[in-house]
Amino acid sequence: MAHPMRAFCLIALLCAAAAAAQEPAAPAQRIVSLSPHLTENLFAIGAGDRVVGTVEFSNYPEAAKRIPRIGRFDEVDLEAVAALRPDLVLAWESGNIASHVERLKAIGLRVAVSEARRIEDVPGELERLGELTGRGAEARAVAARFRQRLAALRARHAGRPVVGVFYQVWDRPLMTVGGGQIISDAIRLCGGENVFGALRQMAAAVTLEAVLAADPEVIVASGRGATPPPWLDEWRRWPALTAVRRGNLFFVPPDHLQRHTPRILDGVEELCGHLEIARKRRTQGEAQ
Numbered sequence: 001m002a003h004p005m006r007a008f009c010l011i012a013l014l015c016a017a018a019a020a021a022q023e024p025a026a027p028a029q030r031i032v033s034l035s036p037h038l039t040e041n042l043f044a045i046g047a048g049d050r051v052v053g054t055v056e057f058s059n060y061p062e063a064a065k066r067i068p069r070i071g072r073f074d075e076v077d078l079e080a081v082a083a084l085r086p087d088l089v090l091a092w093e094s095g096n097i098a099s100h101v102e103r104l105k106a107i108g109l110r111v112a113v114s115e116a117r118r119i120e121d122v123p124g125e126l127e128r129l130g131e132l133t134g135r136g137a138e139a140r141a142v143a144a145r146f147r148q149r150l151a152a153l154r155a156r157h158a159g160r161p162v163v164g165v166f167y168q169v170w171d172r173p174l175m176t177v178g179g180g181q182i183i184s185d186a187i188r189l190c191g192g193e194n195v196f197g198a199l200r201q202m203a204a205a206v207t208l209e210a211v212l213a214a215d216p217e218v219i220v221a222s223g224r225g226a227t228p229p230p231w232l233d234e235w236r237r238w239p240a241l242t243a244v245r246r247g248n249l250f251f252v253p254p255d256h257l258q259r260h261t262p263r264i265l266d267g268v269e270e271l272c273g274h275l276e277i278a279r280k281r282r283t284q285g286e287a288q
Contacts, residue, residue, distance in 0.1 A: 027134030028088035028110075032081050034101075035073050035092035037259035038114060039064050041126055042090075044142055044262055047133040053084045060255065060263075076100045082107065088132060090114060094202050116260040118185045119268070123147050125260065142262065149265050153189060153272070160191030163275045166216035166243070167194060169258075170223075171231035173205040183257060186264070190272035192218070212238060218278045219243040220271065222254045246281045250274040 032053040033039040039058040042048050048063060053070040070080040073095050081089065081104065091101045093115035105111050112132060116122050123143035130139020165187050169175040177183045178199035187194050195214040196206060219241075223229035228251035235244050243249060252274070257267030 026087070028086075028132050030084065030086045030088070031133070032070060032084055032086040032089045033058070034076060034090060034096050035114075036060075036064075037261050038090045038092060038129075039067070040259060040261045040263070041129055042133070045126055045130050045133070045135045045139040047129065047135045047138075050133060052086060053081065076104075078103060078107075081109075086110075088112060090129075114260075116182055117180060118182060119150060119189065119264060121182075122260050122262070122264060123150075126262075146262055146265065153265065153268055157189060157191050157272050160275070161279055163190075163192045163278050164195050164214070164217045164242075165192040165275070166196070166211055166214065166219045168219060168221050168232075169203060171229070171234070174208060174211070175203055176206050177203055182260060182264070186257060186268045186271055189268060190275045192271075192275050212241065215242050217242050217246070218248040218250060218275060220274065221249070221251045222258060223251070224254065226253050226255075227251075246278065248274075248278045248281065250277075 029050055030052045031042065031047070031050045033042060033051055034055055036055065036058040039048075039051055039054045040060050042051055043061050043064060048061070051064075051067050054064065054067045055076070056069055056072045058064045058067060068084070070084070071077040073092060074097055076096065078100070087110060089104050089109050089111045091104075091111055091113045093113050101111060101113065112128075114125055114128070116125050123146045126143045126146070127136070127139045130136040167177055167183055167187065169177060176196045176199070177194065178201045179194060179197035180200065181202045184194045184197055195216045196204070219232070219235055221229055221232040232249055232251060235241060235249055238244055252267050252270045256263050256270060
């Protein structure tokens with residue numbers, strides 16, 4: 001049973017938080033972001049100074065590292081959120097725990113839920129944040145630049161020969177993404193095909209046997225940092241794999257491709273460059 005004084009304090013905080021959300025149409029001044037990519041997008045449109053709380057791994061830009069933490073995207077501290085008295089909480093539909101989001105709504109907090117399934121969705125999400133924060137003009141400018149760059153990337157890589165790609169999110173368990181995930185959209189833009197694109201889950205565990213059977217021409221590793229994870233080289237234990245035989249083991253920093261922010265186009269450029277290398281190696285023979 002919770003301590004009576006702690007319970008009283010929590011109720012008081014919840015009441016105060018609910019009172020702070022009485023004017024839902026007003027531009028948000030005190031924002032709690034429940035995802036690193038939402039925090040990054042707020043900074044991208046010039047609203048980063050409104051963020052009073054965010055989650056672990058919110059590391060871009062540098063100023064985001066100094067924002068108080070209220071847990072992880074999958075483990076939100078309700079009391080810590082309420083204590084910050086936000087007038088807006090930004091949630092990530094496929095990343096945050098649905099029950100956490102519902103609890104925040106239940107206490108009267110203003111909650112906006114975001115989700116980008118395709119790269120084309122990102123500029124619209126930026127514009128929506130602009131409307132919520134009163135930064136509409138800045139958001140529209142960022143979105144316009146995004147759409148222009150995206151159109152150029154699509155034109156540059158349209159009609160390229162298809163390359164079978166295995167995108168590895170993690171090694172234990174062996175994780176990949178399904179066809180509805182934004183990374184699969186990036187693969188398609190580059191003229192690739194996710195070998196597990198038929199999976200309906202956004203992220204799914206697969207077996208080693210399934211990867212070997214799919215025999216991807218390219219393996220792209222993710223990980224957690226800015227350098228290739230050690231498990232990328234472990235695929236060399238299966239030299240019969242086309243990706244290994246041709247030397248097509250690549251890395252794209254996860255922050256560039258797995259976050260629904262303007263930087264995703266940096267990741268797309270890197271990914272497309274890797275697939276172009278793989279196409280050239282078709283005619284250059286097997287990697288030594």
